[in-house]
Amino acid sequence: MVFKYPNGQEYKPQALVQRKLQASSQSRRGMSLEADINVANxxxxxxxxxxxxxxxxxxxxxxxxxxxxxxARITKAFFRQASTTDYNGIYQGKYIDFDAKETGNLNSFPLKNVHEHQVTHLQAIMEQGGLAFMIIRFTQRSETYVIWANLLVEFWQNQNVERKSIPYKTIVDHGALVPNKLQPTTPYLDAIDTLIQTEKRSPNL
Amino acid sequence: MVFKYPNGQEYKPQALVQRKLQASSQSRRGMSLEADINVANxxxxxxxxxxxxxxxxxxxxxxxxxxxxxxARITKAFFRQASTTDYNGIYQGKYIDFDAKETGNLNSFPLKNVHEHQVTHLQAIMEQGGLAFMIIRFTQRSETYVIWANLLVEFWQNQNVERKSIPYKTIVDHGALVPNKLQPTTPYLDAIDTLIQTEKRSPNL
Structure with missing residues (x-):
């Protein structure tokens, strides 16, 4: 019996096992994307x-x-919805702002991982001239990419008439791979440098 | 009997009463500096x-x-020390970062209102080329000023050999007054514009 992904690509368990072995041999074994980013920061x-x-x-x-x-001890409190992204700061004199998400999917990044307020906030940052982006990790591939927020916004705005995810291939083509390093293990600003140097933009912009 | 401030200036209760009347007639009556800044933001x-x-x-x-x-209900939690300032964001494409403090003192801003980590963080922002500043409100005067962080850093670093506060006059001379407006009541970015336009710097820089 052959399993197929929604896009028609055949499921290859052997390749998957190899990828998992690769992942487990890396130093970031067991570390979440959030932990990796905190170490990088x-x-x-x-x-x-x-x-x-x-x-x-x-x-x-x-x-x-x-x-x-x-x-002082807090005895009753509730989680509130954030109105912005999780990370911001300054890099080379520029304001930067981003969120970071992991997906277990192999061939796409589902937009349900993203909230409306995050997209709205990233749009506002773009309008102000800041560097707005998303860090996306494909955990099964052990690959982490950075994409400009305008690519996310474009797919977000079209999700009711088109697909509800960003294809892996689009992310590879229009984003930049975060290289593997010893210190820090997830040097995402290297990928930002690549995006800036190659002036990669989203497909329709 | 005549009361005098530490700097020798005579205490004038009448002037004080008038200032308080002025303050209470303003729309920000009863609003804290933090509330005013949130409204401005x-x-x-x-x-x-x-x-x-x-x-x-x-x-x-x-x-x-x-x-x-x-x-989900949090039933046990504690306040943690912040490692940064309270506010940051982007203005005219530039990263900005600041803290806001009120003082009931008439003639100086006591440095005990500021924490070491806030000064360290503002220094790091200056090194990265961001706009780092402090908003200081003299509540008795109903006056709010913006000063660049380097003025704060200078007084902070000298506080063991010199005075442990920034004189009101220094803040007036080297900072910019936040004007009173209807909307927002505390337009602190107007004062930032003034500081940038007049290229005001701290005394020794």
Whole structure:
């Protein structure tokens, strides 16, 4: 019996197993994309290459106990919806702003991984002249790409009439692969440099 | 009996009363500097002048109840020390980063209102070519100023051998007054424009 992906491509379990073996031999084994980016950001700050932080998760605080000022304890709180992306900062004098997502899919990045407010925010950053992008990791391939936000926006706006995902091939063609390095393991600013140098833009822009 | 300020200036209760009356007649009556800045940021985003947000307060979450996925409830958490300033974003294509502080003092801004990590972070932003500054409100005067971070850094680094505060006069001379407007009430980017246009720098830079 032959399994096929929605795009008609044949499912190849052997290739998949090999990819998984490759992934497990890499130093980032077991580390999430978020952890990798945090390590990269620490490195960038230490080496004075960039100043980029992940924003704290927004929390709605309801009740707090104050047994002592130094140990105020939150006893009731809820997660709030963020209104922006997770990361921002400054690189080479430029404002940068991005989100990072992992997908277990092999051949596309599903748009359901992205929220409306993130797309709106990235659009606002583009309008202001900032560098707005997405970091996307295909976990089964152990490959991480950076794409400009305008590519995301384009697929997002067309998702009701066209496909609800960005094809892997489009990301490869219009994005930049984050190289594997020892330190940091996920040097995503290298991929940003590549995008800037090659002036890669989204297909219709 | 005559009261005098540490700098020898005479205490004038009448002037103070008048200032308070002025303050209470303004539309920002009862609003904190933080609330004013949030209103300004909303206005700037709506008018596509800038995209600036206050960062969420960092919280260390210890226990969470999951009665239902949509209503995850945090039952034990603690406030964490922030490693950056409270605000950042993009204005006219430039990365901007700042903190905002109020003081009840009349004639100086005490450096104890500022934390070491905030100064370190603002220095890192300056090194990267970003616009780093402080918004300081003298609540008794109902006056709000913007100063470049290098003025703050200079006084911060000398506080063990010199004074532990920035004189009001220094802030007036080297900073820019935020004008009073109807919308937004605290248009602090107007003061940034003034600082950029007049190329005001800190005394020794």
């Amino acid at each position: 620490e490195y960038y700050r230490k080496e004075k290459i960039a100043v980029i932080y992940k924003k704290p998760t927004p929390i709605q605080i309801v009740d707090v106990d104050y047994p002592a000022r130094s140990a | 909303e206005y700037y985003r709506k008018e596509k002048i800038a995209v600036i947000y206050k960062k969420p307060t960092p919280i260390q979450i210890v226990d969470v109840d999951y009665p239902a996925r949509s209503a």
